[in-house]
Amino acid sequence: MKKSLLALAVLGAFAGAASAQSNVTLYGRVDLSIARNIGTDHWVMQNGSGSRLGVRGAEDLGGGLKAIFNIEHRFAADVGETGSGNNAGTAASFWTGRSLVGLAGDSWGQVTLGREYSPAFLYVSLLADPWGYDTVAANANLSGARNLPTRKDNTINYSSPDISGFRAHFQWAMDEQTGNDSNGDWGLALTYSAGPLWVGFGYDRTDSRAGGFEKGDWAILSAAYDFGSFKLIGALAQGDQPGTGDKIRDYHIAATAPIGGGELRAAFNKLENKDASGDAEDLSTRFALGYHYPLSKRTTVYVDFARDGEVDDNKWGADFGIKHNF
Numbered sequence: 001m002k003k004s005l006l007a008l009a010v011l012g013a014f015a016g017a018a019s020a021q022s023n024v025t026l027y028g029r030v031d032l033s034i035a036r037n038i039g040t041d042h043w044v045m046q047n048g049s050g051s052r053l054g055v056r057g058a059e060d061l062g063g064g065l066k067a068i069f070n071i072e073h074r075f076a077a078d079v080g081e082t083g084s085g086n087n088a089g090t091a092a093s094f095w096t097g098r099s100l101v102g103l104a105g106d107s108w109g110q111v112t113l114g115r116e117y118s119p120a121f122l123y124v125s126l127l128a129d130p131w132g133y134d135t136v137a138a139n140a141n142l143s144g145a146r147n148l149p150t151r152k153d154n155t156i157n158y159s160s161p162d163i164s165g166f167r168a169h170f171q172w173a174m175d176e177q178t179g180n181d182s183n184g185d186w187g188l189a190l191t192y193s194a195g196p197l198w199v200g201f202g203y204d205r206t207d208s209r210a211g212g213f214e215k216g217d218w219a220i221l222s223a224a225y226d227f228g229s230f231k232l233i234g235a236l237a238q239g240d241q242p243g244t245g246d247k248i249r250d251y252h253i254a255a256t257a258p259i260g261g262g263e264l265r266a267a268f269n270k271l272e273n274k275d276a277s278g279d280a281e282d283l284s285t286r287f288a289l290g291y292h293y294p295l296s297k298r299t300t301v302y303v304d305f306a307r308d309g310e311v312d313d314n315k316w317g318a319d320f321g322i323k324h325n326f
């Protein structure tokens with residue numbers, strides 16, 4: 001309770017600063033849906049995407065140099081607890097979404113320290129999924145069924161400026177364990193954007209994993225082209241299966257189209273174990289379809305359906321919900 005009151009006091013102080021300084025922003029999202037998840041036989045209320053409350057800002061240091069920061073709290077809006085979904089109430093830290101500080105320059109890019117998204121996830125995998133890893137239609141197979149870590153602690157990050165459509169992002173996560181021979185984790189993302197075309201490549205090398213799994217890697221190549229009447233997205237990814245070390249490969253194709261003032265989304269995804277004896281073993285064969293309609297610039301209602309043919313029982317999932325950003 002004391003920690004929660006302290007956190008609210010901190011947020012209140014930042015909110016006061018935001019009213020006095022234009023370069024400090026208090027933002028957030030509340031997103032709830034009525035959903036049935038694949039592999040379950042009952043309906044629940046849950047976060048369609050991660051409900052959050054955050055503060056970000058920048059201070060002009062002169063000469064094109066800025067100090068930047070971002071802290072973000074994640075919570076389960078259905079119960080009002082720290083965490084999200086089934087993890088509500090279990091998170092030990094308050095700023096689990098993001099907590100970083102750094103410097104940014106007009107000509108050389110930016111360097112940040114702290115808890116941050118993995119580059120391959122943030123700049124490649126996330127953009128290849130029309131749902132952005134949200135709702136029951138999320139294509140988590142783009143990260144090898146969560147093989148690619150979403151975020152990492154103790155990171156040093158560099159992002160380059162936009163150079164004729166090209167950008168590069170690098171990350172090193174320190175190990176910080178006494179006596180370990182580990183050099184930590186590292187990852188990168190390279191992207192190119194020009195008009196309707198977008199191409200991205202991401203790679204992540206994780207030296208240690210939760211549960212004592214051996215080190216592994218994940219690489220993803222993705223591309224998208226906006227034809228105006230619809231956008232086509234494709235991705236191919238490969239890496240190690242957590243716990244076994246087997247090579248797994250993911251095939252992904254998706255499309256979005258503006259229809260009736262909203263957006264229609266569709267995707268097909270197949271995850272295979274390439275090291276299985278004989279022919280490759282299908283780990284997941286997934287199809288998703290959804291429609292998201294904005295009631296305003298900040299409020300969206302949505303409905304999604306998904307089905308995975310490799311799940312033994314209850315192969316389908318669905319949700320309908322409302323998302324509000326502020």
